[in-house]
Amino acid sequence: MxxxxxxxxxxxxxxxxxxxxxxxxxxGAPAGLKEYLFIQWEQVQRYPEVLAESLTEKIAAFYGFKTGNILVTNGSTESIYLIAQALQKKKSTIAVPAFAEYEDACKMFEHTISFINWEELQNGLVPDTELLFICNPNNPTGAVFTDLENIIKAYPEILFVVDEAFIEFTLSVISVIALIERYGNLIVLRSMTKAYAIPGLRLGYIAANASLINSLRSFKLPWAVNAMAIAAGHFIYDHYQEVQLxxxxxxxxxxxxxxxxxxxxxxxxxxxxxxxxxxxxxxxxxxxxxxxxxxxxxxxxxxxxxxxxxxxxxxxxxxxxxxxxxxxxxxxxxxxx
Structure with missing residues (x-):
């Protein structure tokens, strides 16, 4: 779209x-970020890190993960298309209403797509599928799914793709990112553009177990995350407590x-x-x-x-x-x- x-x-x-x-x-963006990026301007005169390696290390360290659990992306949209590509032609279900890019990405990579109403999923109806896309909190409704761990655990045959692009905007649910090492059927998408007001820079990351990240990384284009976005990510994690909305x-x-x-x-x-x-x-x-x-x-x-x-x-x-x-x-x- x-x-x-x-x-x-x-x-x-x-x-x-x-x-x-x-x-x-x-x-708006965190105080001091604009000035920091101006100082980094000379970085645009050379290629950025191929896979944003330094930022990957910083994000992984923040969560206590290994670097193999994180893949930095050009926003959540790249994350969605990478997943659809790496798992092409799978049977995929999307909890709706939802961000259109889940459907568009799955169509591009020839998934068999079905849809489940958000309320049906909350009421315990789990579809027969290989991938299940859930935005939590949901865009566009602002609804939250509070017991995701229970269904992730109960359905190990389903790969749950949980998009947490708006997790910073709610007090009603906590992130499931801490569960990625416990469950091999979980991929978490995080955005760094919404809460820090930098959508024009395009920055996000995927968190999952190492084997899933390896599969996704094999489809990732080099230099997809630009130097200014990488620098912004470093600033945010270096000043994490001060920059929360x-x-x-x-x-x-x-x-x-x-x-x-x-x-x-x-x-x-x-x-x-x-x-x-x-x-x-x-x-x-x-x-x-x-x-x-x-x-x-x-x-x-x-x-x-x-x-x-x-x-x-x-x-x-x-x-x-x-x-x-x-x-x-x-x-x-x-x-x-």
């Missing part, structure tokens, strides 16, 4: 008053935001993250998106292209109080058109 993701503000010529379409942390504050702001939206036409659905789904009772998500852009320079995510959602669904991320109020005010006008 080359088009149809959130944060498509670059397609619009005018300056946005507020961008609710992206679920990247609105507070203020999650308690963000979730409190989200709660206030949802209270404000209660007086608008939107129906808001429960979420364990700073972003959430909503639906419009009139017209469509596409027309609401265009209305907000044209009249208020506000961008939201038309979520109708997520498998399992309808033409009425939008995804909204929490911004600061002033910008949240802009959307609340704008939606009062939508109510009257």
């Amino acid at each position: 080359f088009q149809g993701h959130g944060d498509d503000g670059y397609l619009h010529q005018h300056t946005l008053a507020a961008d609710f379409s992206t679920n990247v942390w609105h507070g 203020p999650l308690q504050q963000l979730l409190a702001e989200k709660a206030d935001f949802i209270k404000g939206l209660a007086g608008t036409p939107l129906t808001v659905y429960p979420s364990h993250t700073h972003f959430f789904l909503a639906s419009t009772p009139i017209h469509t998500a596409a027309s609401l998106k265009q209305f907000l852009l044209k009249e208020f320079d506000i961008l939201i995510r038309d979520a109708s292209n997520f498998r399992g959602l309808s033409e009425k669904h939008v995804r909204i991320a929490t911004l600061n109080e002033n910008k949240n109020q802009l959307l609340i005010n704008a939606l009062a006008e939508w109510k009257h058109i």
